[in-house]
Structures are given as C-alpha cells and as structure tokens.
Amino acid sequence: MRFRAFAGAGLITAVLGCTDGNGGDAAASAGAAANRTRVADTTAIASGSGAEWTQVAGDDANTRYSPLDEINTANAAQLTLAWSFSTGVNRGQEAAPLVIDGTMYVVTPYPNILYALDLTQPGAPTRWTYRPEPLAAAQGVACCDVVNRGPAYADGRIFYNTLDAHTVAVDAATGREIWRTRLGDINRGETMTMAPLVVKGKVLVGVSGGEFGVRGWLTALDAASGAIAWRAYHTGPDADVLIGDRFKPFYAMDQGTDLGVTSWPPDMWRTGGGGVWGFISYDPDLDLIYYGTANPGPWNPDLRPGDNKWTAGIFARDPDDGAAVWFYQTSPHDLYDHDGINESILVDLPWQGRDRKLLLHPGRNGYMYVIDRATGEVLAADAFGFVNSARGVDLRTGRLIPEPSKAPVTGRVVRMICPAAPGMKDWQPAAWSPRLRLLFVPHQNLCMDHEALEANYISGTPYLGADAKYYGGPGGWRGRFGAWDPVAREWAWTIEENFPVWSGALVTAGDVAFYGTMEGWFKAVDAASGRELWRFKTGSGIIGQPVTYRGPDGKQYVAILSGVGGWSGAIVSADLDPRDSTAGAGFASAMRDLPQHTTKGGTLYVFALP
Amino acid sequence: MTALLAASAACERETRRFHDEAQPPAAGGVRLTALEPGPATSSRALRHPYEDNAWAVSEGKRLYSQFNCAGCHAHGGGGMGPPLMDALWRYGAEPENVFASIAGGRPNGMPAFGTKVGATQIWQLAAYVRSMSGLVPKDVAPGRTDHMQVKAGEQAAPEAVPRNAAPEPPAP
Numbered sequence: 001m002r003f004r005a006f007a008g009a010g011l012i013t014a015v016l017g018c019t020d021g022n023g024g025d026a027a028a029s030a031g032a033a034a035n036r037t038r039v040a041d042t043t044a045i046a047s048g049s050g051a052e053w054t055q056v057a058g059d060d061a062n063t064r065y066s067p068l069d070e071i072n073t074a075n076a077a078q079l080t081l082a083w084s085f086s087t088g089v090n091r092g093q094e095a096a097p098l099v100i101d102g103t104m105y106v107v108t109p110y111p112n113i114l115y116a117l118d119l120t121q122p123g124a125p126t127r128w129t130y131r132p133e134p135l136a137a138a139q140g141v142a143c144c145d146v147v148n149r150g151p152a153y154a155d156g157r158i159f160y161n162t163l164d165a166h167t168v169a170v171d172a173a174t175g176r177e178i179w180r181t182r183l184g185d186i187n188r189g190e191t192m193t194m195a196p197l198v199v200k201g202k203v204l205v206g207v208s209g210g211e212f213g214v215r216g217w218l219t220a221l222d223a224a225s226g227a228i229a230w231r232a233y234h235t236g237p238d239a240d241v242l243i244g245d246r247f248k249p250f251y252a253m254d255q256g257t258d259l260g261v262t263s264w265p266p267d268m269w270r271t272g273g274g275g276v277w278g279f280i281s282y283d284p285d286l287d288l289i290y291y292g293t294a295n296p297g298p299w300n301p302d303l304r305p306g307d308n309k310w311t312a313g314i315f316a317r318d319p320d321d322g323a324a325v326w327f328y329q330t331s332p333h334d335l336y337d338h339d340g341i342n343e344s345i346l347v348d349l350p351w352q353g354r355d356r357k358l359l360l361h362p363g364r365n366g367y368m369y370v371i372d373r374a375t376g377e378v379l380a381a382d383a384f385g386f387v388n389s390a391r392g393v394d395l396r397t398g399r400l401i402p403e404p405s406k407a408p409v410t411g412r413v414v415r416m417i418c419p420a421a422p423g424m425k426d427w428q429p430a431a432w433s434p435r436l437r438l439l440f441v442p443h444q445n446l447c448m449d450h451e452a453l454e455a456n457y458i459s460g461t462p463y464l465g466a467d468a469k470y471y472g473g474p475g476g477w478r479g480r481f482g483a484w485d486p487v488a489r490e491w492a493w494t495i496e497e498n499f500p501v502w503s504g505a506l507v508t509a510g511d512v513a514f515y516g517t518m519e520g521w522f523k524a525v526d527a528a529s530g531r532e533l534w535r536f537k538t539g540s541g542i543i544g545q546p547v548t549y550r551g552p553d554g555k556q557y558v559a560i561l562s563g564v565g566g567w568s569g570a571i572v573s574a575d576l577d578p579r580d581s582t583a584g585a586g587f588a589s590a591m592r593d594l595p596q597h598t599t600k601g602g603t604l605y606v607f608a609l610p
Numbered sequence: 611m612t613a614l615l616a617a618s619a620a621c622e623r624e625t626r627r628f629h630d631e632a633q634p635p636a637a638g639g640v641r642l643t644a645l646e647p648g649p650a651t652s653s654r655a656l657r658h659p660y661e662d663n664a665w666a667v668s669e670g671k672r673l674y675s676q677f678n679c680a681g682c683h684a685h686g687g688g689g690m691g692p693p694l695m696d697a698l699w700r701y702g703a704e705p706e707n708v709f710a711s712i713a714g715g716r717p718n719g720m721p722a723f724g725t726k727v728g729a730t731q732i733w734q735l736a737a738y739v740r741s742m743s744g745l746v747p748k749d750v751a752p753g754r755t756d757h758m759q760v761k762a763g764e765q766a767a768p769e770a771v772p773r774n775a776a777p778e779p780p781a782p
Contacts, residue, residue, distance in 0.1 A: 140682065140690055140719015211681070413758045451758040453675075460721055462681020462690070467758050576688045577696050580761040582680075583687025 072510030092565020128175030179226030206276020234274030278341030300465030364423030444500030516542025540601025670738025
C-alpha cells in the first residue's frame with residue numbers, strides 16, 4: 001500500500017481492514033469495554049495493512065488507526081524501549097515519522113533535517129541525512145515555535161516543507177534532492193510548517209503566517225517536477241479562490257460572488273490571513289480533498305468588519321484542478337484566533353437511520369462538528385468542553401452564535417473568554433477507531449483575558465492588534481484526552497491532564513490508544529474505557545504524533561518524538577519569561593510551571609513488546 | 611540648549627527634543643563579547659543619548675508597539691523573538707549593542723529596522739528595551755500602561771544585571 005494515491009485504493013484497504021478488524025476481539029475484553037460493541041472495519045475509508053506508516057495521519061481519511069493488534073489491552077503493560085534516536089534539534093517536535101520499506105523517515109523542526117533510519121539493522125543506524133539549510137531568518141517569523149509537522153511519501157520520494165516556505169522532494173533511497181520549489185517569502189511572514197498530502201501525483205501544501213497578515217493559500221505541486229499545478233487563495237476574488245461553477249456551499253452565509261473581497265473592508269483581504277497549517281484528508285470515492293483555513297488577520301476583529309471569507313472554515317476541493325466544491329465557515333468574522341485548521345476525519349456511519357459519508361471536525365472554537373462531507377451540511381455541532389465565547393451553532397443557518405458580552409472591543413479588556421485563542425483543540429490531531437466508533441481527541445482547557453488594540457501592517461512583522469493572557473479553565477486541569485462518541489454526541493470517557501495534551505493521538509486494532517503529555521509521559525490507554533495500561537517517561541515533553549508499524553522482524557512497534565515546544569511549550573523551548581503574561585502571545589502565562597516539569601529535547605523513542 | 615541640559619539632570623529627564631541628529635554608534639564601537647586579545651581594556655561607557663530622558667523612553671515604548679516589536683517579543687517576555695526583560699543577552703546589553711540589534715537586525719529572525727527607522731527613534735527604542743530589565747534610571751522609566759496590566763511597570767523592573775554580556779573585572 002505504499003503508493004496509495006489513486007481512487008480505488010480506499011476500497012481495497014477497507015477490505016483488508018475488515019479482516020484485521022476481527023482479529024483483536026479476544027484481547028480487547030478488558031476494562032469497562034463491555035458496553036462498546038466492536039464492529040467490522042467498514043467505517044474508515046482507507047486504513048492499509050498497517051505494516052508501514054506511509055503518511056502522517058496513517059491514511060487519506062486521517063484516522064490514525066492501525067489494523068495492527070499484536071500490542072493490545074492485555075499486553076500493552078509490557079511495552080519496553082526498543083531503541084531511540086536523537087534528532088540533534090532541541091525545539092518542539094511535532095512531526096510524525098514515516099515508515100516505508102524498512103526505512104524510517106524523521107524530519108526535525110528548523111533547520112528541517114531529514115533522517116532516513118535503517119530499520120533492518122540493530123539500533124536503526126542512519127542510512128542518510130538530508131539538510132535543506134533553510135534561511136535562518138525564517139525563525140523570527142514562525143509564530144509558534146519553529147515546528148514541522150512531518151513529511152509525505154509517494155512513488156519513491158519524500159516531500160516536505162521547510163520553515164522558509166519551500167517544498168522539497170528527496171529521493172527516498174538515497175537522500176538526494178530531486179527538486180525544491182520556493183512557494184513564499186519570509187519577508188511577507190510566509191513560513192511553512194504543515195505536512196503535505198500527496199493525491200494523484202500532486203503534492204498539496206499550505207502556508208502559515210496568520211499572525212503576519214499573509215494572504216493564505218493551498219498549492220498543488222506536480223510530484224514529478226515540483227512545478228506549481230494550481231494555487232487556491234483563501235481571500236480575494238473568486239477566480240483566485242478557484243471558486244467556479246462547481247461551488248455549492250450548503251449555507252446561504254457562504255453563497256455569493258467574490259465574498260473573499262466583499263466580506264472585508266476595502267483591500268484588507270490582501271493581508272487577511274487564512275493560511276493552511278493543519279492536515280489535509282482525501283476521499284477517493286468522492287474525489288475530494290478536505291482541509292481547514294486559518295484565522296483572519298489581524299487578530300483584532302474590530303478592524304475587519306464582515307465575515308472575512310474564506311478564513312476560519314473548511315474547504316472541499318477537487319484535487320485535480322483545485323476547484324472549490326463546498327465551504328463551511330466555522331467561525332465567520334473570527335473573534336479569537338479560532339482557526340478552522342483542525343483536521344477533518346472522514347468516516348462512514350449510519351446517521352439517524354441512514355448511511356452517510358461524514359467528516360468529523362473537532363473545532364478550535366470548542367464545537368465538535370459532524371458534517372456531511374458530500375454537501376457540507378452540519379449534522380451536529382456540540383461543545384466538547386467549556387465554551388462561553390459562543391452560545392452554540394445554529395444548525396438551520398450553520399452560523400456560530402457568538403456571545404456578545406465576550407466580544408472583543410478595541411481598548412477594552414474582556415475577561416474569562418473560553419476557550420482561549422488556542423481553542424478547545426489546536427493542531428494536535430485526533431484518531432478514529434472504526435472498531436469502537438470513537439474519536440480520540442487530545443485537547444486543552446484554557447480561558448483568556450483579551451484586549452483588542454490598534455494594529456499596523458508592516459510586512460514581515462506581526463499583524464495582531466491584541467494583547468492576551470491565558471490561564472487554566474474551570475476544573476483545575478489544563479488538558480484532556482478523551483474518546484468522543486459522535487453518534488451519542490458525548491464523551492465515552494475522558495482523562496484529565498495537568499498540561500494541555502499537545503500531542504497527537506493514535507489508536508490500533510488492539511484497542512490501545514496512545515498519546516503523550518507535556519511532562520514527557522508517553523501513555524497507552526484502553527481505547528474502550530480510558531483505563532491506563534502503560535506509561536513511559538521520555539526525556540522531554542511530548543507534542544509529537546505517535547505512529548505504529550510492523551518492523552522488518554515482524555514485530556509491532558510504536559514510535560513517538562519527544563521534545564517540548566510548539567506554541568504551548570515555547571516557554572521551555574524558547575526560554576520565554578512569564579513575568580510578562582503576554583509572552584508567547586499569552587500562552588506562557590498559562591504554562592508558567594512547565595519549566596519545573598520538563599526541559600528541552602529532541603529524541604525519537606520506539607517501543608515494542610519484549 | 612546643550613548647556614541647559616548639562617546644568618540639571620532633572621531638566622534632562624523632562625526635556626522633549628523634537629529635532630536633533632542622534633547618530634548611530636560608530637561601527638567600530640559595537641562590541642559583542644567581553645573577550646579580547648591582550649590585557650582587558652576598561653569598558654568605555656558610551657552614554658546613550660536618551661537614557662536620562664523620560665520622554666524619549668516613553669516614546670520608545672510607543673514605538674515598540676507601533677513597529678510591532680511587541681508582536682515578536684511580547685511586552686518583554688518574548689515569543690518569536692527572545693525575552694528582552696531578562697538578564698540574558700545574545701548580542702550584548704550596552705546601548706550601542708541594542709541599537710545595533712534593532713538597526714542591523716540579527717541573523718535568526720530579527721528584522722533590520724534601520725532601513726526604515728531613523729537613528730533618533732532607534733535610540734528611543736533602545737532606551738525603552740533597556741528599561742524593561744531595569745537598565746535605565748528609575749525616574750525615567752515608564753511607570754504605567756494605558757492597557758491591560760500584563761506585567762509590573764518598567765519603573766518597577768528590578769535591575770537585571772546582564773549576566774552573559776557585560777565585561778567582567780579581571781579575575782584575581
């Protein structure tokens with residue numbers, strides 16, 4: 001299943017998934033699992049055989065589910081360290097390693113080194129190292145630590161983005177650079193941190209920089225040559241947004257001509273944000289890609305009256321030409337930096353008696369969206385934590401209903417806005433178990449005080465217009481890992497953590513869910529009950545994406561990068577001073593005790609059963 | 611006017627100089643390390659042209675927000691750029707060092723403002739930056755903010771003696 005980028009692959013893999021799905025039942029009986037029926041793996045549109053981990057999210061549907069079940073609820077307690085590897089970079093490690101054909105590929109934060117590790121040899125020695133040498137100055141315009149969320153693979157090539165806004169293609173066998181395409185300009189605050197997705201010979205990449213007034217876009221590069229095939233902007237005239245005849249947004253609020261211009265004060269769309277720094281998913285049957293757009297700029301909403309299309313929402317597009325098919329704006333006229341970039345996980349489920357192709361989107365604004373992915377209709381939007389910044393989502397109009405008393409006003413301090421700017425959940429990707437029909441969601445519980453301010457656009461410098469300070473939300477915990485049941489529309493279980501759970505999630509056919517904490521614990525829990533099965537203290541806080549694979553020796557391994565940082569961990573990775581409660585755009589004040597719990601790091605840990 | 615200024619420190623604190631020709635530090639004078647070949651030279655204290663002037667420091671504070679320094683350094687606690695309120699300096703804490711950081715930029719992401727901002731304003735910014743770690747006299751540092759309280763006022767900033775930048779007296 002290494003070359004998975006064609007329609008039909010989904011069908012084949014789903015069938016494979018079925019057989020694997022039945023294998024783990026015996027082992028999964030432990031815990032309060034009894035009330036959860038295990039179902040055959042028919043809900044994920046693609047899941048692979050699990051031997052390799054060829055894309056950051058495991059599959060095109062973004063499930064982060066593995067059909068491997070050698071490690072299960074009965075034996076996970078015996079997991080031990082198999083080997084480790086130092087990346088040599090002590091900044092936030094948000095990437096997922098990939099495993100293809102006996103080689104593991106690891107990309108570091110800036111300076112974005114790519115390592116190929118030989119899994120066929122004891123201790124996984126380095127096969128080759130590739131150094132793209134991005135511009136050092138890019139570090140100053142990366143909003144939230146100098147992270148990279150991982151590479152992509154197709155047809156013998158590794159593709160990834162460098163902080164200074166280039167996409168590179170590297171020969172997976174030799175480490176030789178095949179092409180390098182410049183996509184942005186750091187002098188306009190354009191950086192790139194997201195993990196590309198390869199679909200039908202196109203490498204899909206997006207820009208970061210919503211805090212710098214970039215004009216956000218998603219771009220498709222020809223995987224063979226690196227030439228730009230198409231680019232869709234997220235502000236401006238329809239022609240630039242690739243909105244044409246096929247565009248049929250479900251709700252009236254997203255319909256109209258040139259909304260990317262008319263929903264802004266004159267010309268402000270040119271610096272309006274709407275980048276793409278989260279994950280992209282793909283449905284080969286509908287032949288549509290799904291991704292979210294980032295916050296509008298500047299942060300101060302008073303300065304940009306209007307809905308600010310097409311920021312803070314979800315696009316469905318045709319991967320061949322980029323044509324927009326639908327859009328849904330999760331936060332029209334975003335008030336709080338509540339981006340729409342969170343991943344969309346594609347699942348097929350019976351919904352109120354009817355089989356539907358759905359998209360699950362745990363939103364930054366605190367609502368868990370269940371959306372019909374063919375049409376963009378919102379079927380459910382439930383708060384999955386404490387929200388007081390909005391009163392809910394009107395399912396008739398699709399519109400978020402903001403709470404007026406929490407709306408920012410220039411020059412006024414508004415206190416106790418929940419969730420804070422990083423939202424109920426930020427980039428940290430969730431996982432879906434088609435067996436348990438549960439979504440495993442790492443997230444946070446933060447509120448903020450906020451003062452909107454004047455903003456000056458000076459290219460290459462931040463375009464914010466706000467001071468904010470965050471703190472823990474009600475309940476006395478700042479993070480949580482939980483299993484959300486999208487049909488029952490409630491948590492099946494949750495685990496409270498002291499710090500935001502800033503790592504991604506992974507779930508397997510052994511019904512084990514994995515995640516890491518910012519103190520550095522890597523944990524395995526019973527996916528059905530949330531009961532902790534195992535934990536291991538890594539060298540630094542974990543904000544990475546756990547993956548699993550079957551090694552050349554036939555054993556199942558679980559891998560995670562440890563190395564605190566990112567927006568939440570910058571207090572440690574960038575030595576911020578929390579005496580100023582706006583340090584790190586306000587995050588440092590919520591994390592002022594983190595330095596007592598962890599130190600910088602950058603190490604890959606790989607675990608297996610003895 | 612110069613004579614008057616020299617006459618009283620209090621006067622200096624209050625003066626508003628709208629037209630003057632503050633010069634960039636001489637290129638050779640910007641030193642980044644305490645290490646030098648041969649016997650240590652006593653550090654030549656280059657008086658910052660505005661460090662005794664409350665108006666200049668408050669102008670620096672205003673410019674610090676207007677030029678979006680706060681977006682990268684927050685109000686001294688740091689973010690994309692390093693904290694400026696602590697005792698650690700990558701490129702030196704002396705007035706001419708701070709001037710050079712702002713005017714010329716620094717390689718890991720500090721933009722070079724000198725191409726757009728005049729020397730007078732850069733000196734004002736430098737004075738304000740130094741006030742964040744208590745390196746200018748208390749009576750000229752800004753005492754309050756017109757906005758959300760996010761930290762103690764600069765006037766109350768404890769003097770954070772630069773730990774890794776200042777030349778040390780010769781060891782015994």
